[in-house]
Amino acid sequence: MRWEREKGRLKVELLGDFNYERVFKLRELLKENEELEIDLKNCRFVDTEAVDFLYNLKLRGRRYRLLNRPELLKKVCQILGVEV
Amino acid sequence: MKSEIVLPNKVLAIEPAVEFVRSWGLKAGLSPEKADELALCADEVITDVVRFAFPPGEEHYFVISVEVKPSEIEVVLRELGEPFDPDAHPYSRERALKEGKFEGAGIEVVKHLSDHFLFLNKGRAGKEFRIVKRVPAKHITELLSEERLTEEPAVSKSYVLKPVTPEDAEDISRLIYRTYRYTYPKEDLYYPERVRAYIERGEKFGVIVRTEEGEPVGYFAVIVKSDSPIGEVGEAVVSPAHRGRGIMKRMMASLIEMAKERGLLGLYGEAVTVHTISQRVNAKFGFSSTALLLGTFPSARIVGIESNYGQRISVVIDFLHLIERKEEVFYAPVRYRKILKDIYRGLGIEAKAGRGRVGELPAVSRLKLNVNSTTGTAEIVVKKAGKDLLERVVKKRNRLFDKGIEVVYLDFPLSSPETKEIPDLKPYGFVFAGLLPLFHKAQDYLRFQSVKGSYDMSKIKVYSDLSKRIKRIVGRELREVGKRKG
Numbered sequence: 299m300r301w302e303r304e305k306g307r308l309k310v311e312l313l314g315d316f317n318y319e320r321v322f323k324l325r326e327l328l329k330e331n332e333e334l335e336i337d338l339k340n341c342r343f344v345d346t347e348a349v350d351f352l353y354n355l356k357l358r359g360r361r362y363r364l365l366n367r368p369e370l371l372k373k374v375c376q377i378l379g380v381e382v
Numbered sequence: 383m384k385s386e387i388v389l390p391n392k393v394l395a396i397e398p399a400v401e402f403v404r405s406w407g408l409k410a411g412l413s414p415e416k417a418d419e420l421a422l423c424a425d426e427v428i429t430d431v432v433r434f435a436f437p438p439g440e441e442h443y444f445v446i447s448v449e450v451k452p453s454e455i456e457v458v459l460r461e462l463g464e465p466f467d468p469d470a471h472p473y474s475r476e477r478a479l480k481e482g483k484f485e486g487a488g489i490e491v492v493k494h495l496s497d498h499f500l501f502l503n504k505g506r507a508g509k510e511f512r513i514v515k516r517v518p519a520k521h522i523t524e525l526l527s528e529e530r531l532t533e534e535p536a537v538s539k540s541y542v543l544k545p546v547t548p549e550d551a552e553d554i555s556r557l558i559y560r561t562y563r564y565t566y567p568k569e570d571l572y573y574p575e576r577v578r579a580y581i582e583r584g585e586k587f588g589v590i591v592r593t594e595e596g597e598p599v600g601y602f603a604v605i606v607k608s609d610s611p612i613g614e615v616g617e618a619v620v621s622p623a624h625r626g627r628g629i630m631k632r633m634m635a636s637l638i639e640m641a642k643e644r645g646l647l648g649l650y651g652e653a654v655t656v657h658t659i660s661q662r663v664n665a666k667f668g669f670s671s672t673a674l675l676l677g678t679f680p681s682a683r684i685v686g687i688e689s690n691y692g693q694r695i696s697v698v699i700d701f702l703h704l705i706e707r708k709e710e711v712f713y714a715p716v717r718y719r720k721i722l723k724d725i726y727r728g729l730g731i732e733a734k735a736g737r738g739r740v741g742e743l744p745a746v747s748r749l750k751l752n753v754n755s756t757t758g759t760a761e762i763v764v765k766k767a768g769k770d771l772l773e774r775v776v777k778k779r780n781r782l783f784d785k786g787i788e789v790v791y792l793d794f795p796l797s798s799p800e801t802k803e804i805p806d807l808k809p810y811g812f813v814f815a816g817l818l819p820l821f822h823k824a825q826d827y828l829r830f831q832s833v834k835g836s837y838d839m840s841k842i843k844v845y846s847d848l849s850k851r852i853k854r855i856v857g858r859e860l861r862e863v864g865k866r867k868g
Contacts, residue, residue, distance in 0.1 A: 315400070315421075318429045319393050342404075343422040346487040347429060354482040370418055377494045378487055379475035 299323060307333040316341045316348040324351065339366035344382075349374060352382040383583065386447040391432050391440075391461075399446055400425045403457050406448040410455040411517045411575075419495040420455065420515045426488035427459050427511045435463025435509070452579035453570050453756070454497070454516045462508035468501050498755040500785050505774050506746050514755050519573040522555035531559050534623050535597035541624075543632055545640065546588045546603065551578035553598040554590065561619050567654075567679045567695065568617060569756070580605075587644070588617070589636045591629050599624040602633035604641055604649065612648040612820050613641055618660075634667050638704070647705050648820050652678060652697040661698055661845035669700035670728035671849035673816025674842070674856050676833050677789040679757055693835065693867075694758075694788060696842050698849045701819045703729060711736040712796040714828055715804050718814060721855060722796075722828070725817045728848050738799035747771040751778065753787065761791040763822050767800040776810050779832050788834045793818060793827040801828060813859035816852050833860075838867040 299320060300311040308328055312320055316338060328334060334355070338344065344352075344367075355362055364371075364382070375381055387402055389395040403424040407417035424446070436442045444461035473486035493499050498514035522531065546554070551574040558571045570576040580586045588603025599621040604613035615637060620629050641649055651669060653660035661671070677694030710733040714722050719735045726733035747768035753760045760782050762775060779790045792812055794801045807813070807830050815829040839857040844850055860866040 314397060315425065317396060317400075317425055318433070319396060322393065342418040343425070345422060345425050345429065346484055346491055350482070350484040350487065353478065353484070357482045368418075369415065370422060373419075373495075374422070374491055377491050378473070378478060378484075380478055 301327060303332075306331075307335055309335045309337075311337040311340070313340050316344040318345070318347040321347050321351045334360070334362035335365065336362065337365045338368055338371075341366075341368050342370065343368060344371040344374060346374065346378070349378060349380065349382055353380055356382065383450045384447060385450075386445060388443050388445050391436050391442045391444060391463075393432055396425065396428050396432055399428050402446065403448060406450060406457075407455055407515065410450040411519075411579075412455065412515060413518075416515065416518070420457065420513070423492045423496050423499075423513045423515075424457055424459075426492050427513065430488055431459065431461050431463065431511075434466065435461050437464070452517065452576035452583075453519070453573070454514050457513045457515075459511040459513075460508060465503060465505075466509065467503060500753060500755075500782075502751070502778060502781055504749075505770060505777065507749070507774070510751070512753060517576075519575045522552070522559050522572050522574060525552065525574065526556065531556055534560065534621065535593050535595065535599060537623060537627075538593035538595070538599075540594060541591050541599065541627070541629060541632075542594070543589050543591045543600075543636060545636075546581055546590045546601070548578045548581045550590050550598070550601075551575070551581065554601050557598045557601055557619055557621060561621055566619075571617060586617075587640055589633050589640075591620075591633060593624075600629040600633055602630070602637055604637055604646075606644075606646070607821070609822050610820055610824050611646055612650060612824075613646050615649050615651045615664075618663075630663060631666075634663070638667070638702070642704050647703070647824060649702045649704065650819075651700045653700055654679070655696045655698060655842045655844060656691060658843050658845040661700065661849070664700035664702075665846055667702065669702045670725075671698050671816075671844070671846045671852065672701045672725050672729070672819060673699040673829055674844065674849060674852045675699060675789075675791065675815055675829075676831055676837055676856070676860075677835070678759060680788075691841065693837055693841060696837070698844055698846075698852075699816065699818065700846075701729060703819070707731050709733070710826070712826065713738065713799045713802040714796060715802055715806075717806075718828065721814075721851065722817055724851070725848060728846075729819060736799060736802070740799045740803055743771075743800065744768045745770065747774060749774065749778075753782070755787075758786060758788040759791065760787045760789075761793060763793045763827070764795065767794075767798070767804075772805070772810060779811070783834050790832045791815065792830040792832070793822065794830075795822075796826040796828050808859055808862050811863050811865075813863055813865075814852075814855050833865055836865045836867045840868060 404421035407420040449456045468489045473490035497516045500512040502510040586605045591600030603617040605616045678697045679695040748765040750763040812830040815831045818827040
């Protein structure tokens with residue numbers, strides 16, 4: 299994954315699917331109170347580990363933005379009945 | 383076509399394993415979107431295995447195998463990790479929303495995005511996840527008009543018989559539709575792309591008969607068994623207006639010759655028992671009955687049969703050897719020796735019951751499971767019996783029943799002395815089915831069967847004397863296990 303920090307925001311471009319391995323790396327990278335922006339243009343899917351990660355960020359009031367969401371993410375959220 | 387990889391239980395292995403599945407999905411004919419759905423299903427299961435199947439820090443492996451068929455792709459993941467039951471950890475939307483806990487979410491997604499999902503806990507032999515995704519194809523009625531589909535060709539003075547080629551696929555689907563409308567049990571035949579793929583891959587061969595004007599009026603094919611050099615005379619049709627002209631006889635004679643040329647050791651037919659027509663045709667060509675399989679196909683409306691048949695369709699296995707077999711030694715429980723000897727005799731084989739000694743059984747059995755989610759059947763092939771055999775078979779059968787499988791067949795090798803020690807299986811819900819000659823790795827097998835529903839034996843029509851005897855045994859044992867209606 300490619301990433302950079304800019305004005306309190308961690309901007310990440312994933313270079314593959316949003317899966318457990320990338321969630322693990324993101325958890326390591328993300329600092330307390332830092333905003334997160336993830337570009338998903340290279341993702342074909344976002345798995346439930348990633349949905350879990352994103353939803354829990356939201357639950358804790360952390361701010362994040364998802365760019366270029368893959369179609370399949372919508373379907374996964376519908377199945378699970380949650381929004382990320 | 384089957385492909386298999388072994389990977390370590392490392393997080394780094396997740397992505398290559400998922401890519402392996404995705405690329406086979408595309409090769410199988412899935413659209414990129416559907417291949418992504420299959421890849422996501424694989425990702426969910428693989429991630430669970432890598433994260434939770436083994437104690438932290440322990441190095442293990444898991445196996446992913448992919449089988450591509452013209453109608454579907456099946457992904458099987460096997461591992462030897464700790465016991466786990468996904469049904470004991472269902473996903474809860476409320477828990478996810480309130481507490482942010484997503485336990486069971488992965489399996490929930492797999493269930494929705496796959497066409498069939500099965501989890502099997504195999505005790506000490508580990509766990510198995512099976513994911514099936516169907517390959518979309520166009521039904522013949524989407525390709526041709528009703529008028530074109532139902533046009534009956536005029537009777538011809540002579541008929542031309544040729545081996546089928548992939549170019550015949552559409553005509554075969556058309557012929558099946560014209561003759562059976564929607565009632566032919568092998569659904570793939572209505573999809574020209576699937577018919578073409580089977581022929582191209584050499585998984586079936588056969589003949590097509592045309593009128594002088596080139597219109598198709600007869601088709602008969604052999605489907606080569608994937609785990610043994612024998613073939614099923616599985617697909618036969620003659621257009622009604624052209625029956626009684628020797629077309630079926632010519633086709634069968636050609637198929638037997640083609641099968642011999644290809645080195646097959648035998649041919650078998652799964653003749654439906656809603657009538658005895660197919661059984662009579664098989665008998666005419668020297669086939670001999672060897673087994674009665676209950677509920678092989680879902681109940682469907684068959685032309686000329688009452689619309690509500692009321693139970694799954696059972697079949698008689700009729701077998702024809704293409705090689706010479708004069709004598710055989712087999713190992714079977716005493717109670718089945720006589721009928722097995724007579725079935726062998728029907729095949730022209732003088733068989734003797736072996737008296738070989740049985741050593742101590744290994745702790746763990748070696749079993750192979752084949753699931754057919756389309757027909758709702760499964761077969762468990764015993765490769766090596768062990769002390770845990772019955773416990774595992776019963777657990778596996780119950781699990782398959784829970785997952786919508788209607789019939790489970792259980793095959794024992796007749797060449798293994800251990801087979802003569804099989805206890806009475808009726809208390810476990812399994813009844814006799816018969817002999818399966820050369821059915822797995824060119825070996826003979828003794829088959830038992832366990833059925834979910836009940837069967838009215840009077841609806842099962844059999845033709846030969848041998849099949850009548852087999853039916854009596856099956857019916858008697860079925861009553862003992864409480865699965866016989868009437």
